[in-house]
Amino acid sequence: MLTHWASKKCVTGLTEITLNYQRAANTDRWPRGLHVLRACTTVITAILLASCAKSVQVTSDFPTPLMEPYPLVVGVRYPASLTEFIHTEESSNEPAITIDLGTANVSMFRTLFSGMFAETIELDNEQNTPVPASVNLIIEPTLTDLEIASPGKSGTDQYTVWLNYNLRLSQPDGSLLGDWKITAYGQRDQGSMGMGGEDAVNGATVVALRDAAASIVSEFSAAPGIASVLPAASGAAPPTAAPPLPVAEPAADSDDTGNADSNIE
Numbered sequence: 001m002l003t004h005w006a007s008k009k010c011v012t013g014l015t016e017i018t019l020n021y022q023r024a025a026n027t028d029r030w031p032r033g034l035h036v037l038r039a040c041t042t043v044i045t046a047i048l049l050a051s052c053a054k055s056v057q058v059t060s061d062f063p064t065p066l067m068e069p070y071p072l073v074v075g076v077r078y079p080a081s082l083t084e085f086i087h088t089e090e091s092s093n094e095p096a097i098t099i100d101l102g103t104a105n106v107s108m109f110r111t112l113f114s115g116m117f118a119e120t121i122e123l124d125n126e127q128n129t130p131v132p133a134s135v136n137l138i139i140e141p142t143l144t145d146l147e148i149a150s151p152g153k154s155g156t157d158q159y160t161v162w163l164n165y166n167l168r169l170s171q172p173d174g175s176l177l178g179d180w181k182i183t184a185y186g187q188r189d190q191g192s193m194g195m196g197g198e199d200a201v202n203g204a205t206v207v208a209l210r211d212a213a214a215s216i217v218s219e220f221s222a223a224p225g226i227a228s229v230l231p232a233a234s235g236a237a238p239p240t241a242a243p244p245l246p247v248a249e250p251a252a253d254s255d256d257t258g259n260a261d262s263n264i265e
Contacts, residue, residue: 058104060206064115077140087146140168161204178224184212
């Protein structure tokens with residue numbers, strides 16, 4: 001069958017797009033209209049999904065852990081992969097979700113470490129930069145992965161966020177003590193009739209951040225190489241931390257985190 005190319009403009013109300021379609025040379029009625037209809041439907045769907053895309057800048061205040069600080073001076077490196085972390089979740093049948101977590105990552109760790117240790121010193125990211133003589137331990141946290149399940153994927157009315165961190169623990173001379181992996185998650189209801197998706201994503205992510213902080217507090221003394229570092233600091237026994245923070249069920253809409261704290265004030 002001989003074919004040739006023609007074009008048709010499809011107006012969606014948002015934009016005007018010229019579509020190229022292939023039609024049979026010996027028929028000029030139904031196949032032509034069917035091609036145009038299909039092409040216009042595909043374009044309209046893509047435009048509507050793009051126009052509904054969610055962009056979330058995660059923000060929250062993070063409380064200081066209730067505990068006696070460990071007798072350590074800790075140097076902390078915040079790599080660009082942590083401070084500039086942005087994740088985009090794309091789907092063929094749901095609007096894309098972009099989560100900017102860089103600022104919240106640093107805010108959480110700064111508050112957490114200031115309560116966990118006698119002193120914290122932020123170090124330059126250059127590995128060859130001299131480390132102050134007072135430092136007992138170096139921690140370099142990275143966020144290795146973020147996963148999100150939307151209501152459309154999970155079949156529930158909640159957004160769920162998983163965070164996978166790696167805390168690289170080193171001695172002041174750079175010798176590796178170990179890589180400490182932390183997994184955390186949080187959930188938040190999407191709201192009435194599915195509205196407020198950005199707030200729900202923010203809330204679920206903040207709950208996951210607090211869950212990560214609670215795990216770090218409760219598991220630190222068992223982290224790789226820490227048993228050998230604590231006696232070098234002062235000879236004191238490790239402090240007793242408060243019970244770990246549970247991951248709460250999503251709270252009322254007035255709570256921006258969806259979390260009720262038990263060991264962080």
